[in-house]
Amino acid sequence: MTSKFLKKIAYSDSIWLHRFSLRWPLEMLSSSSSGVRQAYLDWRTALHQFKFADPFVLDLYTEARHFDHILLDKNDIIFSQGSIIRMMKTDSFLGGGSLVRMSDHNARITCMRLFPLNETSLVRSEIQREENVLVTSSCDHSIRLWWKGACHRCFRGHNGAVSTLSDKLLGAGGVKVLASGGEDGTVRLWSLSSSGKRGQQALKATLYGHQKPVSLMSVAGHKPSLLVTMSRDSKVRVWDTNTSSAVRSSCCVGMTSLPGAPVDMKCDEALLYIAAGSSVVVVDLRTMRKVNTVAICQPKLYSFAIMRSKSLICTGGFGKALLWDIRRSQEASKPKAVTELDGHMGSVSLLHMDPYKIVTGGLGDNFVNAWEIDTGKQTNSLLCNRPELGNTNIGCSAMAVNACRIATASYGESQGLVSFRDFSGAVRPTSSKCNDDEEEADVWKFWGTQNI
Structure with a gap:
């Protein structure tokens, strides 16, 4: 069997239509569509980038207290407030599943x-x-x-x-x-x-x-x-x-x-990326010598994330996050951000990066924002709190992102809220508020919704 024959099979419309029907059974390709494989990949990318207005949503109200940590583990949401850990199973909670308390x-x-x-x-x-x-x-x-x-x-x-x-x-x-x-x-x-x-x-x-x-x-x-x-x-x-x-x-x-207060650090093979004070510095662990300064964020850094496979880092500052190209920073005498992710209230203390998106948030903002990692275009803005939390409510206290899922935590004077969203089964694209109209039309023209 030749590689040419195998490639023909791998790229055939029937294969990708079958994969599509297995993953999104309520959706179907429109009769006028072409390029089924690319359309499938575009749809999958859009789900990972939160480009939909109808995710599955699960809200859990808890005590009015700061959330220190939150994690997503398969179907579990795990979060801590003070000395208490709670774990909720997203696939059984609506059916009366219990909330586990670990104290x-x-x-x-x-x-x-x-x-x-x-x-x-x-x-x-x-x-x-x-x-x-x-x-x-x-x-x-x-x-x-x-x-x-x-x-x-x-x-x-x-x-x-x-x-x-x-x-x-x-x-x-x-x-x-x-x-x-x-x-x-x-x-x-x-x-x-x-x-x-x-x-x-x-x-x-x-x-x-x-x-x-x-x-x-x-x-x-x-x-x-x-x-x-x-x-x-x-x-x-x-x-x-x-x-x-x-x-x-x-x-x-x-x-x-290094100068400045430590913010975060991450190893990538033999290189160490250290965010401290207002800069991100690269150190070679084999020699312990500084290789380069790849980001400078004045007056100070609040958060830091890296996606080494794309040679990108993101830094959280006041009111915005900045996206940096590591390769460009290495070539320049002074690093310059390639994109500003603007529009936040207060410091951007929460950051997530994966091959599809960047997600930003902070205590001073009621919304977390999602952005395309390759272009820096905003794809969605998600509300973290509710009026029923009471006055003096906090924006986003903690955040966890895993593939098409996101969990955020917020609290006010009367209640706390953990909000879980799963975009993997979403079908309704967001409005053009966060996307260029023409580009959005190109992405969605391949798809139609099956009536049930």
Whole structure:
């Protein structure tokens, strides 16, 4: 069978019509359409970019309190307020499904992460390997591992609040290690393979070196044993966790520092992108030398996100976000934004980037906005709160985005609100308010709606 023949099959209208009917059974191609494959891809892209006015919406009202964190995990929405975690299943809540309340922590939760279940000692069958576990840190000095709404491990060792957790697990083999940073300035390594609910044997090493509380952590992409940490005084340390011993080890293999308060940092292979003060700086982890400054956002940065596959970063400032091309910034003596994502009230403290879109929001704005990642054109504006929340309502307190789904959290003096939207089954395009009319017509001319 030749590659030419296979390509002909892969691009045939019948194949793409079949794929279309499986995914969107209530929709059909108009009889005058052409280019079925491209039309399918355009429709799929539009769903990921929130270019529809009729997503599935689920609102959950809760107590009037600040939302610290929110995550989307398959059909679960997980969020925290103070010391309490709640988990809601979106596919069963309308049918009377319960809202799970997890209250084992006794102080504010500082960080929440999702990790694969098969990288812990909890996995029991092949079916469970696709599931995730929730790991949380708290001001109560503890770290907890949750699965199916229950706490299965509790790790203690920090002499103060646990301020952050590693964004990925360390290690390339079967034994995975979680890193935590604390107000005590230490970095601690924990084995997720240890048994016993209290996890007494879980602490593998304590790393000393920071003089201030550890605020940020990221695992290197080119070497999964390398952990990068940043403290509140903007001192950066790189640790090789493979060389650590049980107690009071010092395996620091690199150091640097930057001006300004730390905002965020992310590893991309051997490069480290650090947002601090009013700039984003790139550091080569192999030499610990500054490579370039790829973004400058005056007077200060509030948030930072990166989509390395498109060589783009986004920074949140006051009233707007800025989109930067990493390649252009490397060539210029002073970086210049390629697009302004304007129109927000207050600081843009919440950012999401994926291959299709950018989503921006903040505490001072009642709306979160979605934008095309390639053009910077606004595709939608989503309301985060309701009048019934009461006076002095907050804009967007927390946000999570996953593919065609988004969850936002807001609160007022009387109630809190978690609003979930799923665009995967939407059929009605947004008005031309956020899109160029002619371009929008080109996208939608392929499609018609089947009456039922």
